[in-house]
Amino acid sequence: MRLIGLAGWSGAGKTTLLAKLIPCLIGQGLRVSTIKHAHHRFDVDQPGKDSWLHxxxxxxxxxxxxxxxxxxxxxxxxxxxPSLEELLGQLAPVDLVLVEGFKRDGHPKLEVRREANGKPWLHPGDPMIRAVAADTPNPAGLPQAGLDAVEAVAALVLDHAAPWRS
Structure with missing residues (x-):
């Protein structure tokens, strides 16, 4: 398995980009899984359901x-x-794992940035950011695609995803 994370501030468009990126990569014949870091109190269950009662x-x-x-x-x-490493161990083998969140972990990442958010770039402080999807040029000259250029972002993902050490 290979993996790459999408890192960025809240509201930058990570989830929107992933929702477009996944079918693009699947369309290229890849099996894709995702891991999403959520807020501390998230729940997939619903109060009153049998599983919730269990x-x-x-x-x-x-x-x-x-x-x-x-x-x-x-x-x-x-x-x-659990760590990202432990969570990755729970996945069935696929060609590519896309990670949303876990931005402080040491895996290769693509920074997603929207200028209107007014937030600083992440890549100056994170050497694991290998490429950028943004609506303005990045100051480090990293490989970049536009936020809406899904096929170009997919190419960056495939160029910079790294094997996961299982």
Whole structure:
């Protein structure tokens, strides 16, 4: 598996870009998975549902399955948050993993930046940023594509994704 992260400030367009990028990469014959770092209190379950009741009762893991998909929820309780490396180990093998969040981790990244946010560039402080998707030129001269140039961003992703050490 190869991986690359999309790093940027909130509102830069990371999720929007990923939603366009995934079908573009799949269209090139790649199997793609994603890992998204979420807010501390996120929940995929709904209060009152059977799986929610199982978790509230103290189940360490709840696996919900149907003919369309399955999902495994693991309660951390007092355990530390898993690292990106640990989470990658949970994925089935694919050609490419796209990581959203985990911007402080040491994996190759593509910076996503929107000038209207008024936020500074991340790449001067992060040597793992290899390329940029932005609406203004980056001052370091890193390889760059426009935010809406999905095929050009896909090329940058493929050029700069690195093998994950499993």
């Amino acid at each position: 978790r509230q009762a103290g189940a360490a893991q709840v696996l919900v399955a149907s003919s369309q998909r399955w999902a495994l929820m693991t309660e951390l309780r007092d355990a530390p948050e």
